[in-house]
Amino acid sequence: MHDPCMKTGKRRMLQLDAFDLKIIxxxxxxxxxxxxxxxxLAGLSASQxxxxxxxxxxxxxxxxxxxxxxxxxxxxxxxxxxxxxxxTHSPDNSKRFRTLVGRIDEIQEAYSLTGDADYVxxxxxxxxxxxxxxxxxxxxxHQSVAHVRSxxxxxxxxxxxxxxxxxxxxx
Amino acid sequence: MHDPCMKTGKRRMLQLDAFDLKIIxxxxxxxxxxxxxxxxLAGLSASQxxxxxxxxxxxxxxxxxxxxxxxxxxxxxxxxxxxxxxxTHSPDNSKRFRTLVGRIDEIQEAYSLTGDADYVxxxxxxxxxxxxxxxxxxxxxHQSVAHVRSxxxxxxxxxxxxxxxxxxxxx
DNA sequence: ACTGAAACTTCTGACGT
DNA sequence: ACGTCAGAAGTTTCAGT
Numbered sequence: 001m002h003d004p005c006m007k008t009g010k011r012r013m014l015q016l017d018a019f020d021l022k023i024i025x026x027x028x029x030x031x032x033x034x035x036x037x038x039x040x041l042a043g044l045s046a047s048q049x050x051x052x053x054x055x056x057x058x059x060x061x062x063x064x065x066x067x068x069x070x071x072x073x074x075x076x077x078x079x080x081x082x083x084x085x086x087x088t089h090s091p092d093n094s095k096r097f098r099t100l101v102g103r104i105d106e107i108q109e110a111y112s113l114t115g116d117a118d119y120v121x122x123x124x125x126x127x128x129x130x131x132x133x134x135x136x137x138x139x140x141x142h143q144s145v146a147h148v149r150s151x152x153x154x155x156x157x158x159x160x161x162x163x164x165x166x167x168x169x170x171x
Numbered sequence: 172m173h174d175p176c177m178k179t180g181k182r183r184m185l186q187l188d189a190f191d192l193k194i195i196x197x198x199x200x201x202x203x204x205x206x207x208x209x210x211x212l213a214g215l216s217a218s219q220x221x222x223x224x225x226x227x228x229x230x231x232x233x234x235x236x237x238x239x240x241x242x243x244x245x246x247x248x249x250x251x252x253x254x255x256x257x258x259t260h261s262p263d264n265s266k267r268f269r270t271l272v273g274r275i276d277e278i279q280e281a282y283s284l285t286g287d288a289d290y291v292x293x294x295x296x297x298x299x300x301x302x303x304x305x306x307x308x309x310x311x312x313h314q315s316v317a318h319v320r321s322x323x324x325x326x327x328x329x330x331x332x333x334x335x336x337x338x339x340x341x342x
Numbered sequence: 343a344c345t346g347a348a349a350c351t352t353c354t355g356a357c358g359t
Numbered sequence: 360a361c362g363t364c365a366g367a368a369g370t371t372t373c374a375g376t
Binding site: 024027029031059066069074076079081104106107110111112113120130132152153159162163164165166 | 198200232238244247290296316321331339
């Protein structure tokens, strides 16, 4: 199989074997597993797991490790989805908006989407006052923004960043 | 020191000092920091950081550690937001839907929201065929579901689970 | 490519302040 | 509550197969 990225040479086709998959799958669930624990899980020696882990980090298959903090314990009571329509679709205006979004730590996720709005943002805040502050004092007045519509999360069924390394079984 | 949550005893008021905040903030960015690295960052000894870290894990302020995997490198090309309206709002039907959602690894996030739809799901898939499979073969035919509307992510500006431990500066 | 062992680093519990 | 210290555990490099 040839490299589909051809001339660029930037991103070579990654060859992940069953050991690599076991390692990244396990680290996805517990990012502080030791190489020895990985070795037991994968059926490999610790030194080999260390080397593979370093390679996977090098290749950015593993992009980082993060502690998950409890939003409840830390007093973040409000999650909101905010749909944003831009004032114009000029590159300059888009750039202004993206810079704004990048600066606001309360915005955890931001995407441009097919459908009604130009962007959807997911924000986490201490209370409704925080949401009001973000929407009315920061987003609405910004020159790049034409329209904002927010929905508040009533219940969180599921929240993770785990990739489905095992395939969806149909039906 | 007495428990300010009184009779419940379930969730006592957490007293996090500046050291704790530095530790969780640092671990949020790099979940594999050693206690010595934390000690250097926080201005504390390594053993003290170890003890505090264990306490924070015990108290579930830190709920876990996870490796972030590159969806690009692993061939997950499609992110979709799926708005779902249930057939009925009976407790039984909601429970059926929640069980379904819990079983599908492709669904990373699921929330019930104020506004139009009953639920919004964020799913990650290898390609549009995978999305079609999820929407048309799994969600739509399910007895709990009345209506499904999906939007595809065109561009990802930002994606993290970091809590804004520093406050939003207004304006 | 992998294992195993050696040298180094980190962790964690006991103790003293 | 904190730091120091020492034994235990984990990591990583290197030789060997």
